[in-house]
Amino acid sequence: MPTRQIVVFLALVLILFVAILELARRRVLRVEYSWLWIASCLTTVLFILRYDLLVKLTDFVGGVVPTSVLFFLCILYLALLCLHYSIRISALTHQVKDLAQEVALLRLGLENADTAPLDAPGPRLE
Amino acid sequence: MRSELLITLPALNEANNLSEVLGALRVSWPEAVLLVVDDASTDATAAVARSHGALVATLPFRLGYGGGVQAGIKYGLRHGFPIVVTFDADGQHDPLDIGPLVEAVRGGADLAIGSRVLASESYRGGFARQWGRSLFAGLARGLTGLRITDPTSGLKALGPRGQALFALSRFPDRYPDADALVLARRARLTITERPARMRPSRNRRSMHGGLGAVAYVFNMLFSLFVATTGRDLHRKE
């Protein structure tokens, strides 16, 4: 790879890396997500500095053009990342639903704590 | 006196219908506790319900039909009601049809469904719906061996075991359909059906229709697959 390219890409990765650290420090990004991004950065750096590794990998998987293999891996990686997010969102959807129901029921319990109708079973303290 | 019957009504913007519905329920079921689950309605649903002496649980944002029904069932479960009935707030159900369902639960059923099909052979509700209903009823029958004609009915009575199943976090929370039956069967609940009339819809907006119907069929087919082959709902992550 021409030196110019190496410098440009290393600079980009560095910016991304610093941004991730900063986001984690500000606690905008949770730690368990930041390691994922840091690992992505390091992999990119590895392939920038050691292009020959990418060529070896291409040979290994029977690819022809190293760049195609790289793109393919990137797309695969992003697809897996999306799948991971879908799983998280599914879990969050259940949690949010349960919380919303809990809020509605707790509110109902509070409203009726003093003015419970005679035939209504009052909220039970658990 | 402690009531044994909770009637819960999922309601989205039903201020215009609730007076009549709650009034009729009061007359037929004077001893029942009425709970309106207001799904973040933008009209006076909650106020109208309160003015008729119903309990009101207002969700902080819209969860949709299944989430609303589930909130009501959770209330019933927590307060130890032996029977929880789910009832549409739009006036399409007949309070008198609750009787046979309650009897069925008293007689040992965990889940009793008010079937529009049993009530009238001519029940339609649109070609697509009819088609969808027979498809899923047929599939449910194949998968569970139960002759349930109307799994989507909003009129149901649940005993404690039925309530416990429907209250699980991962219970299907869109529209309970054939998948709910499959899960109920897998949980070894006793399921039965009683006829229930359905008044024609005066509705401006219906839950299923249009392109949504196509998505619904795909969702339901997949949901059935998951319900049949999936992990136990009780299992923790």
Ligand SMILES: Nc1nc2c(ncn2[C@@H]2O[C@H](COP(=O)(O)OP(=O)(O)OP(=O)(O)O)[C@@H](O)[C@H]2O)c(=O)[nH]1
């Ligand atoms: N919680 C909640 N309830 C809903 C929602 N949409 C409808 N409902 C309630 O569910 C019940 C049935 O809703 P409908 O829209 O009438 O559904 P349907 O009876 O299958 O369809 P129609 O034939 O058009 O009446 C009513 O009590 C509605 O208020 C929703 O998004 N959230």
Ligand SMILES: [Mg+2]
């Ligand atoms: Mg209706």
